[in-house]
Amino acid sequence: MALAVSLGDPAGIGPECIVEAWTKRNEEQLPPFFVVHGADVLAAAAAALGKSLAIRRIDDPGECETVFATALPVLGSQDAPYRPGQPDRTGADLALASLTDATAHARAGTADGVVTCPIAKAQLAEVGFTQPGQTEFLADQCGLTHEDVVMMLAGPSLRTVPLTIHVALADVPRHLSSDLIVRRARIVAAALQRDFGLAEPRIAMTGLNPHAGEQGRFGDEEARIIIPAIERLQNEGITVTGPHPADALFAPHERAGYDAALCMYHDQALIPIKALDFDSGVNVTLGLPIVRTSPDHGTAFGIAGKRVARAFATIAAIRMAGECAARRSAA
Template sequence: MSAAPFPLAVSLGDPAGIGPEIIAECWVRRAELACKGNDPPPFFVVGGMETLRSAAEARGIDCPIVPIAQVQEATMAFRAGLPVLAGFDVPFTPGQPSPEGAKLAMASLQWAAKLTLEGETAGMVTAPVEKAGLAAQGFIFPGQTEFLAAACRLMTDDAVMMLAGPSLRTVPLTVHVALADVPRYLSRELIVHKARITAASLTRDFGIEHPRLAVAGLNPHAGEGGKFGDEEMRIIEPAIAALKDEGLDVTGPVPGDALFMPRMRETYDAALCMYHDQALIPLKALEVDEGVNVTLGLPIIRTSPDHGTAFDIAGKGLAAPGAMMAAIRMAGQMAAARAGA
């Protein structure tokens, strides 16, 4: 982690959710963020200073809050407490989302993205937000991933969502669409495009020189020769053939009920899945406390814990910090990999 030249920016997320308390918990448990003997990546939070202070007190942890005026102060301040860029704030109301809280979440996200795009940070980690609350404040994007793609001046399909944990990485090729609409969104071009981005990122950000990709089938038994659907023959198999012609190590289409068996998981570095739940259910089942949402294909590094705001347990000291810790650790590893490239 010490190879990362700048600290990581952490956006606050919805201040009524579990984001503030697990961010504070990550500073308290910062030694656990270290990997392979390296120092943990220093990080700072963008806005919400009093919210974070109150969240730490409610959780009963000793997390000094250190206000900073500029990013350059963060690394030194990190030794004394959790650095927070002074700015927007709201009263701490755990479990009670508000328009003011949504405005703070949006401002924190936008500010963190700006700082990262300007090269002042090594990358950004985004805490969970409530999408409906953001939309009510004029946020026009389906989620944070789409916002970051636009901020980087990329098309939405150029930002690829990957869910990652210690034993599994999955990529949903279609994301927030109805299951009935998945077949019409799938195309040979979509699979090829996202597979290329995934393979390139596995090399650049994860140090995998020759990434292995497994592509899931859409239908039961991967269609069984057209008996249960023809998407495999019309779309998926031609895409795999095209990727192989480019020299990529790609297998499939693999039936969904076989793709995540222990022995099968040993044969690939990432699984490309046809729809949201095909990718997220196995990841959450296997990596419940360490799942990370990584956005591939961006010129910047962005990770996020693979869970939501959890308003029902916010402020009660019940939220596990594992996924946020994993997101910070992974962002630091990716930053170090890029710095050393």
Template sequence: MSLPPLRPIVASIGDPAGIGPELLCAAWAARHVERLPPFCVVGSSALLEAAGQRRGLAVPIRTIGAPHEALGCFGEALPVIDLGAADYTPGSPTDGGAALALRSLETATFIARSGVAAALVTAPIAKARLARVGFSHPGQTEFVAEACGVLARNAVMMLAGPSLRVVPITVHVALADVPRLLTTELIRARGTIAAAALVRDFGIAHPRLAVAGLNPHAGEDGRIGREDIEVIAPAVEALRAAGIDATGPLPADGMFHPEARARYDAALCMYHDQALIPLKVLDFDSGVNITLGLPIVRTSPDHGTAFALAGTGHARAGATIAAFRMAAEASARRALA
């Protein structure tokens, strides 16, 4: 099978007051050591140059007019699709910075959706600050899904690292609301999307899903809550009936030690912290947020803007580097499928 034509990855700049710009510069500086694919950043050439200098990196910037131009200059300079100048004050978010982040996200998503970029990597944003400049979505995942014509409920978040992959069934909701929001159909649907993505984007021919229980000890046969019996177990049965290798509901406290992790390819977890605590314990510096169920590949480092770290030089670039690598691997698998 012949190799697909090379296309660069496109990245949004994120909130310019956060750690995103400097980590994009750090990723470019590590391009040879980490064997990263060519990428370009949509944002501000002057701001990225300042971010690199603030971090003590020699990052020459090359302003480009179209993504394909990144292929010719990535080895010598960081290619940037310039949206204009913006203030760079690490740790001090502004509405102007949020407006740049939003324009960058919109433009980068359009580029990825048009097919001229291999994948989309989004640097972290501050959702509350973005809302002040007209951003009406809960987060970048929902924005990208809508731009791709995908219903938000069909865009599934997976957090993935070298040691673990997890899918939270409910995400940014209060813990008190989780039992009400969990349904058999929601678990079945997200499990189905996760299984398909493990095949398509991760190259796992026969994916295995481990489904966590909601209650301690997976409810102990109904003694500690009925959700595991009445909601989760039927979802596992439905997944198995569809030919998916799914097990559960399993006591969550026994799912994440090394022997248990060897028995599955991804864990479906019932709420945010049930998924993200083990992922961040095991893969804090290399965790990637990948959105499943989209017609494009979209990844993001699994951390926020970290305003307190911005400009200090202490923010680590591992997750940003991992996001580019995972985006490249997934898009290559899709292109060769």
């Protein structure tokens, strides 16, 4: 079979990154994938990049593997004008249709997984998108609560998980609880085994405060919330260490000692992954019954269509989705 790729906002860099990924499919040894909707957008994006691109419309995902060697397979007929850098309602309609239908194929088993290109949430909200982001959308589509799924950022050097995401920094302490940490750490440990092939995953937990609280001098969340959660997880047989001071946890010699770092808030997790693996970072949704990855960047409207966007993260997301799907299939 093959992976389903959603187009993302057609005014962003998603279409050109998809084009670039397909043109480099052999040298990057990418698994077969098909794009859901947007054949005209992709053709226009290829022309803007000066690339010769063969596009083949397919009627069934099963055709993808045969077509993929010589043409970019596109399933579905919805389309929009290609206006890089100019997001509009028509493009948002296309982005939502592509995301919805690509997810449906993964859920139905007619695709091995879904790779989602970047969306513009403000534009999607105008056409009925009510979730905070694509991670929550995938959870809803799979019949899960938002607490049942976890966002992990993965690159060649590091994997990180933010335990709180789009929360004001001042509000982070009240959102943290031992139950939240335990629930998400369990999901991470299970996914590292199932999707990443790690028989005994090692998890490092950051502290919330400077120096991990320094025995209560700089805050008591470590003693009240984080340490009890770590002890519960260790009693369940999960290898967890911490709480570690976040300013030291991402040094090279420290990274060798764990497989994923669970961080207390958004920037604590995203700053190191973007500093180390900006061009190859992948957003992986853990806890889903389907495989889902996404390049760890936004729509980048400001550079769309200008021949400067780099497709490394899209290529990495496609490759990682294929690897995860293969491990699930072999299990």
